[in-house]
Amino acid sequence: MLKRLQIVGGHAAIPLFAVLLGLVVGSFFVFLAGANPIQVYDQLFCEGFGSRGCETFDDLLIVEAENDDGELETHFAPFYGERGHGMAIVLEKATPLILTALAATIAFKAGMFSIGMDGQLVLGALMAGFLGYWIPDQIYAATGVADFEAASSVMRTVMHIVVPTLAISAAMIVGAIYSWFAGFLKVKLNVNVLISTIILNAIAVQFVGYMINFPLRADFNNIARTRAIDDSAWLVPFTRGLFSEIEWFRGSRTGVGIIIALIAAFVIWFYLWRSTSGYEQRMTSGSSLFARFSGIATEKAALRAMLISGALSGLAGAIMILGVERRIVDGFASSGTGFDGVLVAILARESIAGIVLVAMFFAGLQQGAINLQFGDLPRQLGGIIIALIILFSAMENFFRETMSRIRHRIAPDAMTQTSDDAVPVESG
Amino acid sequence: MEETLAVEMRHVRKYFASSNVLAANDVDFEVRQGEVHALVGENGAGKTTLMNMLYGLVHPDHAEIYVYGEPVRISHPDHAIRLGIGMVHQHFKLVPSFTVAENIMLGIEPNQFGFINGKSEAEIVRELAQNFGLPVDPNARVSELSVGMQQRVEILKTLQRDARILILDEPTAVLTPQEVHELYNVIRRLADDGRAVILITHKLLEVKEVADRVSVMRRGKMIGTHDVADVTIRDMANMMVGREVILQVEKQPATPGDVVLKVENLLVAGMGGVPAVFGVSFDVRAGEIFGIAGVSGNGQTELIEAIAGLRPVDGGRIMLLDHDITDVNVRTRRTEGMAHIPEDRMTMGLNLQTNLDENVIVTSYQKPPFSSYGILNFQPMRELAARLAKKYQIASARVGEEIKTLSGGNLQKVVLARELEGEPKFIIANQPTRGVDVGSIEFVHKTLVEERDGGAAILLVSVELEEIMSLSDRIAVIFEGRIMAVLDAADATEEDLGILMAGGTLDKKE
Ligand SMILES: Nc1ncnc2c1ncn2[C@@H]1O[C@H](COP(=O)(O)OP(=O)(O)O)[C@@H](O)[C@H]1O
Ligand SMILES: [Mg+2]
Numbered sequence: 001m002l003k004r005l006q007i008v009g010g011h012a013a014i015p016l017f018a019v020l021l022g023l024v025v026g027s028f029f030v031f032l033a034g035a036n037p038i039q040v041y042d043q044l045f046c047e048g049f050g051s052r053g054c055e056t057f058d059d060l061l062i063v064e065a066e067n068d069d070g071e072l073e074t075h076f077a078p079f080y081g082e083r084g085h086g087m088a089i090v091l092e093k094a095t096p097l098i099l100t101a102l103a104a105t106i107a108f109k110a111g112m113f114s115i116g117m118d119g120q121l122v123l124g125a126l127m128a129g130f131l132g133y134w135i136p137d138q139i140y141a142a143t144g145v146a147d148f149e150a151a152s153s154v155m156r157t158v159m160h161i162v163v164p165t166l167a168i169s170a171a172m173i174v175g176a177i178y179s180w181f182a183g184f185l186k187v188k189l190n191v192n193v194l195i196s197t198i199i200l201n202a203i204a205v206q207f208v209g210y211m212i213n214f215p216l217r218a219d220f221n222n223i224a225r226t227r228a229i230d231d232s233a234w235l236v237p238f239t240r241g242l243f244s245e246i247e248w249f250r251g252s253r254t255g256v257g258i259i260i261a262l263i264a265a266f267v268i269w270f271y272l273w274r275s276t277s278g279y280e281q282r283m284t285s286g287s288s289l290f291a292r293f294s295g296i297a298t299e300k301a302a303l304r305a306m307l308i309s310g311a312l313s314g315l316a317g318a319i320m321i322l323g324v325e326r327r328i329v330d331g332f333a334s335s336g337t338g339f340d341g342v343l344v345a346i347l348a349r350e351s352i353a354g355i356v357l358v359a360m361f362f363a364g365l366q367q368g369a370i371n372l373q374f375g376d377l378p379r380q381l382g383g384i385i386i387a388l389i390i391l392f393s394a395m396e397n398f399f400r401e402t403m404s405r406i407r408h409r410i411a412p413d414a415m416t417q418t419s420d421d422a423v424p425v426e427s428g
Numbered sequence: 429m430e431e432t433l434a435v436e437m438r439h440v441r442k443y444f445a446s447s448n449v450l451a452a453n454d455v456d457f458e459v460r461q462g463e464v465h466a467l468v469g470e471n472g473a474g475k476t477t478l479m480n481m482l483y484g485l486v487h488p489d490h491a492e493i494y495v496y497g498e499p500v501r502i503s504h505p506d507h508a509i510r511l512g513i514g515m516v517h518q519h520f521k522l523v524p525s526f527t528v529a530e531n532i533m534l535g536i537e538p539n540q541f542g543f544i545n546g547k548s549e550a551e552i553v554r555e556l557a558q559n560f561g562l563p564v565d566p567n568a569r570v571s572e573l574s575v576g577m578q579q580r581v582e583i584l585k586t587l588q589r590d591a592r593i594l595i596l597d598e599p600t601a602v603l604t605p606q607e608v609h610e611l612y613n614v615i616r617r618l619a620d621d622g623r624a625v626i627l628i629t630h631k632l633l634e635v636k637e638v639a640d641r642v643s644v645m646r647r648g649k650m651i652g653t654h655d656v657a658d659v660t661i662r663d664m665a666n667m668m669v670g671r672e673v674i675l676q677v678e679k680q681p682a683t684p685g686d687v688v689l690k691v692e693n694l695l696v697a698g699m700g701g702v703p704a705v706f707g708v709s710f711d712v713r714a715g716e717i718f719g720i721a722g723v724s725g726n727g728q729t730e731l732i733e734a735i736a737g738l739r740p741v742d743g744g745r746i747m748l749l750d751h752d753i754t755d756v757n758v759r760t761r762r763t764e765g766m767a768h769i770p771e772d773r774m775t776m777g778l779n780l781q782t783n784l785d786e787n788v789i790v791t792s793y794q795k796p797p798f799s800s801y802g803i804l805n806f807q808p809m810r811e812l813a814a815r816l817a818k819k820y821q822i823a824s825a826r827v828g829e830e831i832k833t834l835s836g837g838n839l840q841k842v843v844l845a846r847e848l849e850g851e852p853k854f855i856i857a858n859q860p861t862r863g864v865d866v867g868s869i870e871f872v873h874k875t876l877v878e879e880r881d882g883g884a885a886i887l888l889v890s891v892e893l894e895e896i897m898s899l900s901d902r903i904a905v906i907f908e909g910r911i912m913a914v915l916d917a918a919d920a921t922e923e924d925l926g927i928l929m930a931g932g933t934l935d936k937k938e
Contacts, residue, residue: 286779287778290777293770
């Protein structure tokens with residue numbers, strides 16, 4: 001038991017060490033920016049993880065809130081009482097990260113180094129954003145009901161279930177097909193997945209930018225944007241729904257999306273580690289020669305993984321639009337949420353629970369980075385620190401070797417055991 | 429009179445943190461001038477590491493090293509070469525696109541000879557080759573040479589650098605029997621010249637034949653050094669594995685039954701579409717071991733992959749128990765009774781990234797009791813793994829851990845256990861004991877013979893002639909993608925096989 005704890009501790013020690021090193025080396029850049037690292041880190045973390053945001057920024061607080069039309073408004077005001085816990089905003093931002101990190105992990109665990117999450121996500125978002133008003137339009141036209149307000153409560157309930165379900169499903173299908181295409185290129189034509197997904201991302205981003213600016217442009221707003229989704233398509237945030245009385249959620253648009261993401265995390269965990277299909281794809285990634293040799297249909301396993309991966313990215317896009325943004329604004333397509341998901345996946349190393357934790361940590365840092373600029377500091381500092389942490393945790397092997405060397409110095413006899421001395425398996 | 433030792437190594441210690449192996453544990457080792465000193469031990473015993481430390485490639489944690497009585501600290505191969513030490517590695521380090529002469533002269537200061545051009549280099553090399561009785565064509569490109577010739581070039585390269593102490597790391601692993609004998613003669617001559625030759629090997633017969641003294645290593649420890657005349661092969665084997673081993677494969681004559689595998693005019697392409705197997709035909713019967721002998725790289729890999737369903741067939745037919753399986757996928761072949769012990773257990777035979785349970789069910793996970801409705805059932809997996817571990821004496825790492833920490837022999841037992849579970853009718857055994865320790869070799873051989881006696885048809889491929897000869901009932905020799913002959917194992921001699929393996933034909937002498 002103690003051994004097991006030590007093993008778990010060993011796994012956690014290296015990422016924690018990487019975070020610490022990232023912060024220490026990041027201090028150098030903080031100094032460059034002419035600030036005090038302690039203060040910067042305090043600001044960076046208090047916003048994302050503090051109980052009430054940063055007290056130091058009481059009077060400069062930024063809160064995005066919706067007015068009665070559901071439009072977003074930005075308040076710079078000391079309305080502390082209206083603000084919930086920093087973690088609530090972290091949940092909102094972590095949701096797409098969890099989903100895209102799952103998408104990356106499932107592809108990696110089939111031996112496909114796909115980083116196509118961005119392209120799949122924006123196509124999914126576009127699909128959901130479009131269907132979010134188009135489907136209700138059709139329903140209203142067919143039933144003669146003017147709008148959501150005018151509908152009966154039964155109709156509202158039905159629409160609240162049907163419309164988001166259809167929009168999300170379509171987004172997932174679009175993402176899945178787009179991802180499958182990269183898989184197909186790999187399996188049939190041996191095109192490098194990394195390269196094909198980079199190119200597919202660029203195409204998707206440009207395409208979505210075009211759609212927002214031209215065919216789907218809603219108005220003459222300075223920044224091009226699509227029509228807002230219908231209320232029936234809205235994944236209502238907790239603050240407006242069930243938990244409207246709970247102060248903790250104030251200021252956050254998190255809602256059913258985070259629940260979907262957590263369920264997805266569980267489903268993916270189960271798929272990977274408990275199902276025969278997941279087993280097939282894991283064996284394929286461990287050694288595709290081995291999988292082929294054993295009779296596993298490796299191409300099928302890889303394509304299935306790509307489909308699931310794309311569906312998850314599409315789901316992330318749909319939730320961002322239906323739950324948070326409520327319309328697609330120009331610039332959304334190049335926000336890079338998909339790639340952040342890849343980084344989360346790499347940091348979490350195949351661990352699904354790790355993905356959830358790392359996504360939260362990542363979201364908190366991003367939130368904190370926004371916060372920095374109110375203290376007259378470049379928000380890029382946040383990005384640099386995140387990048388440093390990733391860099392250091394990628395040096396895992398180096399740390400592992402160093403650590404074992406240190407341990408060896410301390411207790412040389414403990415290390416003389418070779419594999420052949422290991423105890424045989426006991427039956428039962 | 430006290431004789432000077434060519435090499436003396438004392439209290440050598442080397443720990444590899446990355447693999448958590450103590451490769452040298454207080455090792456003492458000495459070599460006299462003018463002797464052939466064999467260094468034997470199972471795979472992973474630490475032989476290569478010890479010699480790499482002498483050659484400056486690996487740095488010991490602690491060591492006292494004397495070369496001709498002088499204490500030295502060898503930091504780099506250049507330094508070792510200056511001390512008169514030469515090493516021919518397990519994997520050759522020649523530049524394939526260079527000529528023999530260019531390879532041999534590589535890195536030697538040109539002004540030492542006044543000028544350097546192809547001509548004079550070639551002359552130097554020709555002279556060198558003549559002096560040592562190792563004829564080579566100095567202008568031949570290395571990529572065109574046979575493995576045996578390449579080795580000769582490696583040896584000449586060390587001699588050109590005036591090596592007085594010559595280390596040969598498993599030099600015979602890649603050679604035909606004839607080439608092996610030539611090499612023995614060379615080694616003997618070099619030693620008689622007063623050089624010290626250190627011969628790393630795990631073939632004990634070889635030790636008996638050429639070495640004067642032998643040092644045995646086991647798991648990073650030096651077990652002992654003896655005059656070869658004083659020890660038997662069995663003694664050496666016991667020292668290597670630390671217990672009694674039976675080297676001879678005990679088996680009754682085969683009682684072959686019906687044809688299980690029939691290969692007809694098989695054509696298979698190798699790398700880059702170049703044909704590798706040219707119209708090969710043979711059949712394997714129930715209850716017999718059909719061995720394919722040959723120097724590696726003569727089409728064995730392609731032939732086996734085609735039969736196993738891993739490589740497309742360009743022509744001909746493969747029949748398994750009267751079913752045409754030429755174009756059938758791997759899973760179907762396996763359900764029809766095929767098992768496959770592959771050449772490369774690290775990437776093909778096993779998934780080192782996962783645990784024993786998941787490795788033993790890879791051919792049966794889709795069936796109950798290991799899964800139902802697409803969901804894995806862990807209990808039966810665990811039970812199977814535990815049962816096989818016990819039956820095959822697999823010394824496993826902790827339960828549930830990745831199997832990559834297991835030794836070569838134990839890994840091969842995992843493959844064997846999985847493949848033989850479910851009573852296959854046809855077994856492909858491709859190099860089943862490569863890189864496996866003596867104890868496990870014996871086990872693998874015994875298991876294969878048991879399967880044969882149980883009625884399985886076994887197709888054995890090996891580049892170890894000894895293995896082919898002691899296990900097979902019939903022997904086919906493959907050379908450049910063609911079967912040169914099929915011999916009855918009882919009539920096959922090492923010489924005949926060697927000639928066939930080198931592409932020759934047997935004169936019919938009555
Ligand atoms: N560079 C290395 N890093 C880590 N482990 C090594 C390294 N070289 C050898 N080893 C380990 O040391 C042991 C001895 O290896 P080696 O000297 O190659 O054995 P041998 O030549 O007797 O087969 C093995 O367990 C091997 O895995
Ligand atoms: Mg070796």
